Amino acid sequence: DTAVSQTPKYLVTQMGNDKSIKCEQNLGHDTMYWYKQDSKKFLKIMFSYNNKELIINETVPNRFSPKSPDKAHLNLHINSLELGDSAVYFCASSQERGNYGYTFGSGTRLTVV
Amino acid sequence: DAKTTQPPSMDCAEGRAANLPCNHSTISGNEYVYWYRQIHSQGPQYIIHGLKNNETNEMASLIITEDRKSSTLILPHATLRDTAVYYCIVTGANSKLTFGKGITLSVRP
Numbered sequence: 001d002t003a004v005s006q007t008p009k010y011l012v013t014q015m016g017n018d019k020s021i022k023c024e025q026n027l028g029h030d031t032m033y034w035y036k037q038d039s040k041k042f043l044k045i046m047f048s049y050n051n052k053e054l055i056i057n058e059t060v061p062n063r064f065s066p067k068s069p070d071k072a073h074l075n076l077h078i079n080s081l082e083l084g085d086s087a088v089y090f091c092a093s094s095q096e097r098g099n100y101g102y103t104f105g106s107g108t109r110l111t112v113v
Numbered sequence: 114d115a116k117t118t119q120p121p122s123m124d125c126a127e128g129r130a131a132n133l134p135c136n137h138s139t140i141s142g143n144e145y146v147y148w149y150r151q152i153h154s155q156g157p158q159y160i161i162h163g164l165k166n167n168e169t170n171e172m173a174s175l176i177i178t179e180d181r182k183s184s185t186l187i188l189p190h191a192t193l194r195d196t197a198v199y200y201c202i203v204t205g206a207n208s209k210l211t212f213g214k215g216i217t218l219s220v221r222p
Contacts, residue, residue: 004156033209033210035212041198042212042214043151043157043212044212045209045210045211048209056209090156090157092156092157101147101159101162102149102157102159102210103159104156104157104158105156106155106156107154107155107156
């Protein structure tokens with residue numbers, strides 16, 4: 001059983017399109033995150049939800065909108081995709097805001113052409 | 114505003130212990146030291162964390178100096194599958210995980 005699963009694994013799309021990445025965790029964790037890893041391999045946090053409530057919202061363009069229908073799911077919707085959005089996006093989850101470590105998904109490689 | 118300093122890379126021989134250093138001289142009293150690793154193209158993986166005392170689990174040991182200004186992650190018997198980027202992260206309870214550049218460990222046969 002995959003603990004944190006993301007779909008799709010790969011996503012190739014044209015500039016200007018709108019796309020979504022889905023994330024689900026079956027660990028019973030109460031906090032979920034989205035991270036972005038760019039071509040230089042830096043991992044940066046984008047958003048965090050705790051029990052469906054947004055608790056971290058880093059400086060991310062408004063084109064990125066997270067949605068958490070329940071505490072086991074955190075989806076990422078991206079409007080008007082740009083070339084610079086090309087990256088690997090990782091979803092993660094934790095219990096008690098990460099005091100016991102985060103569990104990451106395997107990533108979604110987004111390529112905007 | 115990096116809170117940790119790690120060498121960019123190191124290598125070790127397979128089967129030997131890998132000792133990965135980390136400096137965190139500005140750590141606060143309530144901040145923890147976490148270690149994660151990222152094997153190529155995979156998501157980061159939690160390894161271990163500690164506050165003051167040394168910690169050990171099935172993956173590694175974490176040695177924190179008495180003044181807490183530095184720590185060492187020890188992989189007791191490195192294998193080729195341990196080749197990865199290792200991140201030392203200092204963060205408080207309920208705080209976000211901020212990744213730096215990490216150290217690239219290469220395990221050679």
